[in-house]
Amino acid sequence: MNVHLILFLAFGAVALAGAINLLAQTHPINSALSLIAVMAALAGEYLLLGAEFVAAVQVIVYAGAIMVLFVFTIMLLNAGVEERTKGSRVAVLFGIPGILLGSILVAWVVLRHSGTEAVAAGALPGSPQTIGPLLFHEFLLPFEITSILILIAIMGAVVLASKPPSAPRKVS
Amino acid sequence: MVPLSYYLLLSGILFACGVTGFLIKRNIITIFMSIELMLNGVNLSFVAFAAHWHSLAGQVFVFFVMVVAAAEAAVGLAIIIAVYRTRETLNVDQVTLLKL
Numbered sequence: 001m002n003v004h005l006i007l008f009l010a011f012g013a014v015a016l017a018g019a020i021n022l023l024a025q026t027h028p029i030n031s032a033l034s035l036i037a038v039m040a041a042l043a044g045e046y047l048l049l050g051a052e053f054v055a056a057v058q059v060i061v062y063a064g065a066i067m068v069l070f071v072f073t074i075m076l077l078n079a080g081v082e083e084r085t086k087g088s089r090v091a092v093l094f095g096i097p098g099i100l101l102g103s104i105l106v107a108w109v110v111l112r113h114s115g116t117e118a119v120a121a122g123a124l125p126g127s128p129q130t131i132g133p134l135l136f137h138e139f140l141l142p143f144e145i146t147s148i149l150i151l152i153a154i155m156g157a158v159v160l161a162s163k164p165p166s167a168p169r170k171v172s
Numbered sequence: 173m174v175p176l177s178y179y180l181l182l183s184g185i186l187f188a189c190g191v192t193g194f195l196i197k198r199n200i201i202t203i204f205m206s207i208e209l210m211l212n213g214v215n216l217s218f219v220a221f222a223a224h225w226h227s228l229a230g231q232v233f234v235f236f237v238m239v240v241a242a243a244e245a246a247v248g249l250a251i252i253i254a255v256y257r258t259r260e261t262l263n264v265d266q267v268t269l270l271k272l
Contacts, residue, residue, distance in 0.1 A: 008174045012182045019189035019209060028201045028262075035205050038186070042212055045179070049223040051231050058215075061238050066208065066245045073249045074201055077256050082199040083263055095195050099188070106184050110177045126222075126231050139232050146239040153243030160250035164257075 007048055014041035026082045028074050032067060039063040051126035179220035186213030200255070200262050204248055211241045 018038035022031045039062045046055035135143055186209060193206030215234045222230025252262070259267055 002173065005174050008178065012178075015182065016185060019186050022202075022205065022209065023189060023193050023196070028199050028205075031202050031205055035209060038209065039212060042216055045182075045216060046219050048174070049179075049219050051219045051222065051234075054215075054219055054231050054234050057235065057238065061242060062208075062212070066242055069245055069249055070201065070205060070208075073252060077201075077253065077262060079199065079201055079262050082197070082202065095192070099192075102184075102188060106181065110181055113177055126228065130228060131231060134228050134232050135235070138229075142236060146236055150239055150243050153246050157246040157250040160247065161253045 004048060008045065011041045011044040011048070014038075015045070028079045028082070029071065032070050032074060035070075036063050036067050039067070046126075049126075053126050053128045053131050176220055176224045180217055183213045183217040183220065186210075186216065189213075198263050198265055200252055200264050200267070201249075203264065204245070204252070208241060208245070211237055 015038045018034040018036075018041065021034035022038070025031045025034065039058060043055040043058040043063070046052075046058060190206045190208075190210030190213060193209065194203055197203050197206060215237055218230045218234050218237070222228060255267060256262060259269075261267065
């Protein structure tokens with residue numbers, strides 16, 4: 001047990017506990033807070049993998065911006081405790097065999113390829129200095145396309161969330 | 173040193189938790205958060221593979237996934253607000269306007 005493995009297990013346990021808590025909680029605000037814990041733990045995992053810029057962006061964009069949006073919406077809509085309804089029959093019908101199939105597949109892959117070489121801590125320098133040129137040279141076209149995508153998303157959000165125009169008053 | 177399979181296992185479990193939440197949750201906001209959880213699980217495997225194959229392209233793809241997640245959250249939450257305004261509920265079982 002070296003330090004890297006211990007840190008991996010610690011962050012992984014936090015991420016796993018957060019993910020299961022997200023499922024177990026019935027109030028959306030509790031689910032949102034546990035999702036923030038998952039994201040923070042994943043940022044720690046990224047740091048272990050040497051992706052320091054990704055870890056910083058994960059905290060700023062995901063745990064910061066996106067989750068604030070979620071919490072803001074929950075507060076705005078005054079979301080209460082989830083009402084339990086009759087479970088979907090399709091979910092039971094396909095979900096349980098799907099879970100079994102998925103776990104068998106994952107277990108098979110892990111057992112078969114458990115001899116893969118270990119990933120060293122900080123093996124890859126993921127600093128902004130190395131990611132920047134890649135993002136602005138090799139991936140320039142996808143980068144520009146995502147800027148158009150985010151522009152469309154902003155306009156769509158503004159149009160969708162804005163109040164519908166009230167009916168014009170009739171002039172008597 | 174942590175084997176790559178450990179990272180992939182964690183990523184797969186997070187993704188599976190997201191799928192489970194998507195299927196069993198009835199609150200539309202929680203369903204949305206389950207989608208975010210799935211995207212996070214995929215991001216972890218992207219970064220793990222980037223470190224394993226010594227290619228930074230995997231880390232660049234994480235940014236694109238994050239941008240898509242941000243756009244999806246913005247539009248999706250706007251749709252949720254619009255749905256709440258007309259239907260007065262967040263329960264997906266009661267939003268049955270398209271059902272026969």
